Amino acid sequence: MKRVSLTQYLVEEQRQHQTINAELRLLIEVVARACKRISYSVSKGALGEVLGSADTENIQGEVQKKLDVISNEILLEANEWGGHLAAMASEEMETIRQIPSRYPKGEFLLLFDPLDGSSNIDVNVSIGTIFSVLKAPEGMDSPTEQDFLQPGTSQVAAGYAVYGPQTMLVLTTGNGVHCFTLDREQGSWVLTQSDMQIPPATKEFAINMSNQRHWHSPVQRYVDELLAGSTGPRGKDFNMRWIASMVADVHRILTRGGVFMYPADRRDPSQPGKLRLMYEANPMAMIVEQAGGAATDGKGRILDIPPTKLHQRVPVFLGSKEEVEVVTGYHAG
Ligand code: P6P
Numbered sequence: 001m002k003r004v005s006l007t008q009y010l011v012e013e014q015r016q017h018q019t020i021n022a023e024l025r026l027l028i029e030v031v032a033r034a035c036k037r038i039s040y041s042v043s044k045g046a047l048g049e050v051l052g053s054a055d056t057e058n059i060q061g062e063v064q065k066k067l068d069v070i071s072n073e074i075l076l077e078a079n080e081w082g083g084h085l086a087a088m089a090s091e092e093m094e095t096i097r098q099i100p101s102r103y104p105k106g107e108f109l110l111l112f113d114p115l116d117g118s119s120n121i122d123v124n125v126s127i128g129t130i131f132s133v134l135k136a137p138e139g140m141d142s143p144t145e146q147d148f149l150q151p152g153t154s155q156v157a158a159g160y161a162v163y164g165p166q167t168m169l170v171l172t173t174g175n176g177v178h179c180f181t182l183d184r185e186q187g188s189w190v191l192t193q194s195d196m197q198i199p200p201a202t203k204e205f206a207i208n209m210s211n212q213r214h215w216h217s218p219v220q221r222y223v224d225e226l227l228a229g230s231t232g233p234r235g236k237d238f239n240m241r242w243i244a245s246m247v248a249d250v251h252r253i254l255t256r257g258g259v260f261m262y263p264a265d266r267r268d269p270s271q272p273g274k275l276r277l278m279y280e281a282n283p284m285a286m287i288v289e290q291a292g293g294a295a296t297d298g299k300g301r302i303l304d305i306p307p308t309k310l311h312q313r314v315p316v317f318l319g320s321k322e323e324v325e326v327v328t329g330y331h332a333g
Contacts, residue, residue, distance in 0.1 A: 006032055006169070006180050006189035019173045020157070023106050027084040027133060028157060031110070032169055032189055034078035035129050035161035036182060038071045038115070042127065042163045051122050059094040059311060065121050068092055071114035071129065085110050086136035087143040089310055091279055096145050096310070108156070109134040109148055111279040116160075117245025126164035128247025132283040133157040145310050148278065152303030158283035162247045170196070170254065172290040177254065198293035199257035202320040204239045206249045207261040214265035218298065218330035223261075246275065250284050250318070254291055259323035263298065264315040272297075273315040277307055281314050294324035298331040 010025045020028070041050055054064040072092040079085055080099055084106035088097045091113040099105050110133055117127040133156050137147050159171040167182040169189050177196040180189035205226050212223070229237035241258070243249050249260050264272035275281050285295035285302040295302045295318035305314060317327050 004191040006191070009178065009180075009191050013173060013175065017175050019175045023084045024108065024133070024157060024173070026082055027079075027106075027108055027110065028159075028171065028173075030078050030082055030084065031075070031112075031131055031159075032161075032180075034075045035169060036167075036187065036189070037074050037078070038067075038129055039161065039163050039167040039182060041070055041074070042067060042115075042121070043167075045124070058092045060091065062118075064092065065115070065118045067121050067127075068115050068118050075112055075114050075129070075131075079110055082106070084108055086140070087147070088112070089145075089148055089278065090114060091116075091276060091311070094311075096143065096148060098142055105136075107136055109136050109143065111148065111283075113276070113279045116247050116280065117243070120243070120245050125243065125245060126162055126248040127245050128160050128162040128251075130160045130247060130280055130283050131158065132279055132286075148310055149307040151306055152277075152282035152285055152301075155282060155286050155303075158286040160247045160250070160283065160287070162251045164248060164251075168192075168251070170251065170287060172287050174286075174290065177287055177291040196254050196291045198254060198288065198291045198320055200292070200321045202253075202257035202259060202323055203236060204241060204253075204256075204258040205261070205323070206241050206243075206253070206258060206319075207263075208242055208244065209240070211265055214267050215263055216265065218327065218333070219261065219263045219265075222327040222330050246280060246284065250288070253293070253319040254287070257320045259319040259327070260316065261327065262316045271313055273313050275313060275316050277302070277305060277312050277314040278310060281316050284316075285318060288318045292321065293319050294321045294328075295319075296324060296328045298328060 054066045054069045056064045083104040089111045112131040157173045169180040179193035181192040226238040288295045297315045
């Protein structure tokens with residue numbers, strides 16, 4: 001069967017659906033090439049002397065792994081010269097990154113978590129890169145952090161790369177969700193699944209159960225009912241998976257359904273959950289909704305949340321529509 005490359009897919013998307021222009025096409029190809037480089041670096045492991053801690057801390061106060069820093073640098077260097085971006089923002093950097101004055105600026109803003117799931121790096125469990133694309137406001141010379149604070153509905157593209165048994169790139173430009181597998185022999189991304197759809201019903205949930213005693217009552221009630229299974233009000237048994245790598249958990253849900261939860265809890269009201277809105281929850285919410293699923297913060301659509309800070313956190317409930325509606329409904333109750 002003739003395989004379609006990422007480049008061909010993007011050219012046809014631009015030609016037939018006009019969901020992307022030449023500059024956005026370049027942006028996606030540059031990010032995809034950077035993810036390929038990250039994949040090669042990740043897969044070297046100890047052979048590439050890329051494992052372990054970088055002995056530095058990021059804005060989140062988290063100790064950075066060497067591969068966090070390497071992945072961030074790969075994305076920054078790949079994207080600064082092409083003329084497609086006005087500025088960038090990263091989970092690993094406190095402030096936004098301007099495009100060097102020696103390069104032209106473009107119409108887009110790129111946000112990313114360069115290597116999500118870092119706690120899994122040193123134990124060889126799947127990790128990933130998450131990215132989100134916004135349009136820069138017209139006519140500004142140097143973007144500010146404020147220019148990034150747009151709701152998730154403003155995203156023009158979102159995607160992730162998952163570095164697992166296969167390296168895959170999952171992408172949406174607002175016309176469905178499409179999956180590309182890295183052909184390591186050719187060094188190219190090949191379309192392997194078009195228009196991914198999340199089953200509306202599921203028997204699989206993903207949450208870090210060790211936080212159970214801290215959860216607010218709607219989540220306590222919802223998870224208790226899942227655990228009660230066929231003996232409880234749900235009348236069916238559920239299975240649990242938790243990879244502690246959002247990209248891997250979301251990819252499983254995109255592939256076979258499920259509900260992913262990282263709720264706020266009683267420990268620190270100023271930190272509602274662990275996941276960040278701008279470069280984790282928003283891109284994943286766009287992907288999930290484009291695949292027929294749902295994504296809320298327990299109260300409303302994640303994509304509708306008006307951002308106030310670049311690194312703000314948000315509770316996340318996403319995946320199979322029917323389950324997201326149940327747990328969100330319990331919050332309303
Ligand atoms: P916990 C990884 O650090 C991450 O940001 C997400 O990828 C993942 O879903 C979550 O945190 C795991 O959190 O509390 O299980 O370590």
